[in-house]
Amino acid sequence: MPLTFYNPPSSILASGTTEGVAIGGSKSIISIDSYHNFYNEGNIYTEMSWAKFYEEEGLADQIDTFTTTEFDSIREDPEALTDAIIKIIYQIINNQKIFYGIADFEVDAFLDANTTVIPGLKLDYEIINKFMEAHQRSREKNLFPTITLNEKGVKTIKFEFQGSKKDNLHIKGSKLEDLINRLRLAKGFAVGLVCNSINAANLYIMSDNIVFSKDELAELYVDDENIKLIEYGMKRKVLFPISYFRIDIGIRSLETLELWDKIKDSAELNKAIGYYDRYINALVYKKFKPAAQSEKIGRNSEDDFYNMTPKERKKALKDMEKAIELLTKEYKE
Structure with a gap:
């Protein structure tokens, strides 16, 4: 069953056309409610640009110019970052939600087959090249989804986690206390690919090292079956890649911030x-x-x-x- 993501960062559904692509990324603090819906409590940074392709024949997928479309960042400002985190924590408590973690969504339109632009995610050249080809097809046919407004005028998208260990991210429980009982000792991260399908954005988990107790040992793995599912969906042209993601889970995700040692x-x-x-x-x-x-x-x-x-x-x-x-x-x- 799809979940709802309220006020998602624009990078999660970055678009593209035959004329250019959106490139950039964002890092956001996420909370969840008792139904496990996501809420973007605040962005640590958002940096998005429009990369325009050359118009000359034979250079259709080569970038000519960059134009900044969105920029807001506190990740290099210790005082502003501290104030924002404090505000968000009280915000979460007052709204009776749970601090879920920190989400990174990075998009490079898969133009570089040598990198995934997301820390902790390593994929073979052949796989990234397939993402690149699928993304190009989606640009040619203008298949990118858009973020919609609900009845209250709030930006939302529907999304689902996919993968053999999706329960590490979609925590099971019907009450807030069930979810927090799992999350209170959680640590680690998951990385993967955001793909679009007919009904929702699908977050395909390719690897994670999430644990839920101090005694568990974190081990990274690669979900080969999930990668095969993505390849199959792209081959049938019912699935296409949009962006990469990394989600650090639990309150301890704050420790992954670049300035943590300065603000802790x-x-x-x-x-x-x-x-x-x-x-x-x-x-x-x-x-x-x-x-x-x-x-x-x-x-x-x-x-x-x-x-x-x-x-x-x-x-x-x-x-x-x-x-x-x-x-x-x-x-x-």
Whole structure:
């Protein structure tokens, strides 16, 4: 079932024609709601240009000139970046959503078969060349989708994750507390390709090293089956590539920012992260409290829980979760 992406960056559906292509990229902080819809809470940078092709015969896919169409960036400004992150964290808490991660969408119109322009994604020359050919066909037939406005005038697109490990990005759960229970310890990233189909933008995951606990070891892999599906779809001309993506997941995705070492000691930033930590711990407590009470696990009341230190809360939640897992296992046996 397709999800909705609210206020997506323009780079995710960058277009092209026989006269030129959109080139550039964006990095955005993403939150999710209980239905796992994406919300762009703010861009760290957006840099988009229109690359015009030469008009001379034989140079139809060679770039003549660049014209900047969109530029906004705080990625090199520590103070502005810190302020933006703090604002976004409180925004997420106030709107009862979850900090999902940081999403990069980069587009080069597949004009360079030697690179994917996205960190962490390595593909063979032959594969990128096929993307290049498919993108050229889509430019010739003007097949690019557009970002639409919903009834409230908000920009939206429909999208789906595809791949053997898509559940690493499309977290399962019907309630906010289910999602945060998975995301609170999540770390790692996924990389892949944004393709267009009839009903939605498809984010094909080609590799990821996402883990959901401290004990898991992160290992990168290449989803060869997913790559074959993309090739098959392009061959049948029902699928065509638009841009590359990288999604760093969880609150720890902030550590991947270039300026993280310069901003990580900010008192106000740590205060905001502390508030977010208490917010998500309360959600997890809400998830496990009914089961814990029914099995009479622990003696702490809800007031006791909120009076604990952050370290004590984490341990209490972990103990509660392990106890419930053990009881569930024994019940099934």
